[in-house]
Amino acid sequence: MLKPGPGKKVGIYVAEDQQYHGGPSYAAILDYLFFHGVSGATVTRGIAGFGADHHMHTTRLVDVVQRLPIKVEFIETVEKVEELLPKLHQMVGTGLLEMHDTTIVKPAEKKRAEARGDVPALKREGKAKMMRIYVGENDKWNGKPLYDEIVKGLRAHDIAGVTVYRGILGYGANRRIHKDATFSHDRPILISTVDTEEKLTAFVPILDQMVQQGLVVLSDVDVIKYTPELPTR
Amino acid sequence: MKLEGKAKMLRIHFGEADKWKGKPLYEAIVEKCRELDIAGATVFRGIEGYGASTLIHRSYLFRRSSDLPIMVAIVDREDKLTKLFPVLDEMVREGLIAISDVEVIRYVHQEGVRSQA
Numbered sequence: 001m002l003k004p005g006p007g008k009k010v011g012i013y014v015a016e017d018q019q020y021h022g023g024p025s026y027a028a029i030l031d032y033l034f035f036h037g038v039s040g041a042t043v044t045r046g047i048a049g050f051g052a053d054h055h056m057h058t059t060r061l062v063d064v065v066q067r068l069p070i071k072v073e074f075i076e077t078v079e080k081v082e083e084l085l086p087k088l089h090q091m092v093g094t095g096l097l098e099m100h101d102t103t104i105v106k107p108a109e110k111k112r113a114e115a116r117g118d119v120p121a122l123k124r125e126g127k128a129k130m131m132r133i134y135v136g137e138n139d140k141w142n143g144k145p146l147y148d149e150i151v152k153g154l155r156a157h158d159i160a161g162v163t164v165y166r167g168i169l170g171y172g173a174n175r176r177i178h179k180d181a182t183f184s185h186d187r188p189i190l191i192s193t194v195d196t197e198e199k200l201t202a203f204v205p206i207l208d209q210m211v212q213q214g215l216v217v218l219s220d221v222d223v224i225k226y227t228p229e230l231p232t233r
Numbered sequence: 234m235k236l237e238g239k240a241k242m243l244r245i246h247f248g249e250a251d252k253w254k255g256k257p258l259y260e261a262i263v264e265k266c267r268e269l270d271i272a273g274a275t276v277f278r279g280i281e282g283y284g285a286s287t288l289i290h291r292s293y294l295f296r297r298s299s300d301l302p303i304m305v306a307i308v309d310r311e312d313k314l315t316k317l318f319p320v321l322d323e324m325v326r327e328g329l330i331a332i333s334d335v336e337v338i339r340y341v342h343q344e345g346v347r348s349q350a
Binding site: 168172188190204208218220 | 240273334
């Protein structure tokens with residue numbers, strides 16, 4: 001967060017249709033500033049203007065391509081601006097980049113409601129296991145889709161989280177190709193879950209009963225998890 | 234064929250539009266795996282992503298030609314997978330190949346027996 005005192009005000013001028021890595025330049029610049037912790041930035045669209053090429057860009061003409069001037073502006077400390085400049089220089093492309101000294105008289109404050117969200121998120125890190133279960137979409141257990149039943153079983157065992165993926169092509173134990181045909185319902189299914197080794201190995205005997213044919217793979221992973229509050233399940 | 238204990242997982246990431254001799258690269262890789270008698274391979278299509286070219290791959294509505302991220306996952310013993318490396322070197326021009334240690338708990342291969350539903 002900014003403090004009152006000297007700072008830099010940076011102005012970046014680009015064309016609305018200017019591209020950076022397949023997207024609008026101004027959006028890429030705004031994302032860059034956002035994810036590098038800049039305290040605030042504003043994008044304004046001009047209604048008319050001209051640049052180095054001396055072409056007049058206005059809203060009066062019915063343009064298929066939008067070529068209006070866009071200005072991205074932000075205020076930061078001198079050190080922060082120094083840190084960001086090299087990348088911005090690269091991103092601005094044919095546009096213009098300027099800055100000048102400014103004095104921060106009163107920095108913006110966060111809203112009260114957001115301030116409560118400042119309680120540090122509970123971060124759980126450490127070693128864990130990832131279990132991947134490969135089955136077929138068509139596999140059943142007690143007449144119900146096997147992958148569905150496995151997810152229910154994992155939930156009942158308080159396993160932290162499960163994701164089911166459907167593959168588009170594959171083969172496994174029976175050497176038969178499972179292909180992404182429109183009406184085929186036997187595509188490969190991957191159930192991926194992460195939790196402690198004890199909890200996952202405790203579930204293996206249940207899998208033994210449920211999975212007639214399939215692959216269960218365990219691997220070591222490092223978990224970096226953020227939970228806003230204690231999980232209540 | 235039964236697989237248990239220590240094994241390796243290979244994950245190959247590339248784009249859906251990538252081709253090998255006129256056919257989709259992911260199909261070609263799966264075929265090659267079968268040829269080399271590798272235990273299994275599964276192809277997944279991502280819904281969004283970016284890679285070496287930093288271009289965002291995303292599907293657009295009403296656009297037929299999509300270039301979504303593809304991931305091929307293969308699990309087998311290390312010696313089986315090393316046979317695949319020279320082939321992949323040739324086939325995957327632009328992409329990422331990641332190898333990790335895994336432990337296989339079960340892998341059942343019953344000839345002709347498969348729950349019909």
